[in-house]
Amino acid sequence: MRVAPPRREPVPATGTMTEPRARGRFGDYGGQYAPESLIQACREVDEAFRQAREDPGFRGELAELLALHAGRPTPLTPARRLSQDLGVRLYLKREDLTHTGSHKINNVLGQALLATRMGRRRLIAETGAGQHGVATATAAALLGLEATVFMGERDIERQSLNVFRMRMLGAEVIPVTTGSRTLKDATSEAMRHWVGATGDSHYCVGSVVGPDPYPWMVREFQRVIGDEARAQCAAELRTGVPDHVVACVGGGSNAAGTFAGFADTTARFVGVEAQGAAGAARGKLGVLHGCRSLFLQDDDGQIVEARSIAAGLDYPGVGPEHAHLRDLGRARYTTVTDQEAVGAAVRLARTEGIVPALESAHALAWVIRAAGDGELPAGSTVLMTLSGRGDKDISTLKELL
């Protein structure tokens, strides 16, 4: 029940989350800070993407893959028991119910289809927890492409089941043994590999990061989350639009896709980062992996390793559009601890019968906290993207609980 309308601060209604300005700029962020050897390849991706998105044939083919292979549209589930406990009306956008179990498949199907259009025969990808790697291996198998996935040695140890899944799907998984041996280094290694393979390979970046056009291309492929949720909210909610739209943020692709569907509404955006990987909340201006954005750095300007229980949030930066949305005040970014995330995962499991990915549990942890301390006034409507299912985290949780 709606008790009192929550106070709204003015939000910029439009002018955000459209196409970036020239040279892939979101305000001061974004751009194309890539080696000269990759610039031509980035331009080819940009050109192909711009053509494809205007092409009804491409759009139809992608929509069909998303429906028949990935299982879209995903439901909007009212979290009834948890909502009652919290005194807010919480709706979950169920990306956990997609094929391969997370939102990653939306982007990957788009890029894989684009790669075939460009005549590429192989996909290159980086992966942290393995969700993007599994999605890439899946799309490659589906479309008859090869897949080469770079994964940090430490993540390979932590996520052995996903490594097996990728190999079963026919992908080559290459361990990355340099640096912190996690997602950041897997991304560096994928870029190095692409420099030598631009002729026949497409680099399938997994989040809204990287050189232009990746940040907005990936957001556009993830926009399906927000577009579906917008229509579902319009049908479900008396107000048509939720008061708050909440998503977890690593690089920020599920958040970007969700926010994009509500960019022209009065909904307030909240991105939730892991405390040890808070690029948007605590990063400094920098350049990494092709874009200008906010990154965790030490006093000498070296990139600091991120640390999170959720491997998918374990990235020391954030996509450039999120940095821009933060500066505009259009979205705000907050953090929760590992412990809060684990608590939220358990609570969702026991109230709604859904075991979320630990990444998604971060978004929920903020909802729980904000409902408790009044930041979310009683009766507020909240749309939260449940970006993935928790199967991959069972062994992590087993050790903790």
Add this chain to the structure above:
Amino acid sequence: MTNIATTGPVEQHLRARRDTGRRLLMPYVTGGVTAGWTRYLAAFAAAGADAIEVGLPFSDPTLDGLTIQQASETALARGASTRRILADLAETGDVGVPLVASTYYNLVLHDGPKAFCAALRRAGVTGLIVPDLPVHEADELADVAAASGVDLALLASPATPEPRLAEIARRSRGFVYAVSLMGTTGERATLPASAAELTARIMRGTDRPVLLGFGISTPDQAREAGRHADGVVVGAAVMRRVLDGAGPDDLRAFLATLRRALDQE
């Protein structure tokens, strides 16, 4: 014709040497890689280097192969930073040839391009290479570098299409860094065919010195590269030896073999 306004300190030096018919040699060392790392600089100069590239190590060197990655990690683990390396250079003083810093753009942005270039200049560094700063993103740094008296050299790649290649040659300062192949830094068995094609394409549009880098590791490769370019950059072949424990005298002997090969052409 050479416009004097676009000819900075590194370029003047390299042009003068090149115009005597000499093939140029620019060895690389990762700053801070060993305790007495600046002693390599004098050894390089004594071996006949025409300029020396000093790497300011970055945590995420996305265009570097394993050797330079390891050198960067080693230096950072020893506590190397831009500030300390530049302090070391200031203390070392003039080594007789220009010093060219190379680093990733994050370290330039850290204190801002203006403060960064001023710090380079104070340390006696007059050239700069930033491999993740392509020409269309370079405005912010290029003007500041020029005003500070630092030559910002741009990289050209075998994949660079024609009108863009001319723009890179036009806007580059000091020299044009021709990347020999589609790949990362690191030693290679042979000089790829793409090297000669690229240098020929660059030299059709500019008389600025063109240095060929990536993969050049042996005297034979240096000799062959010298047929196509004004000179060579040698990084991984130097740093592998440094990482294996070779001292300044060993490197001097190695670079002297490259010098002789270049002079034979």
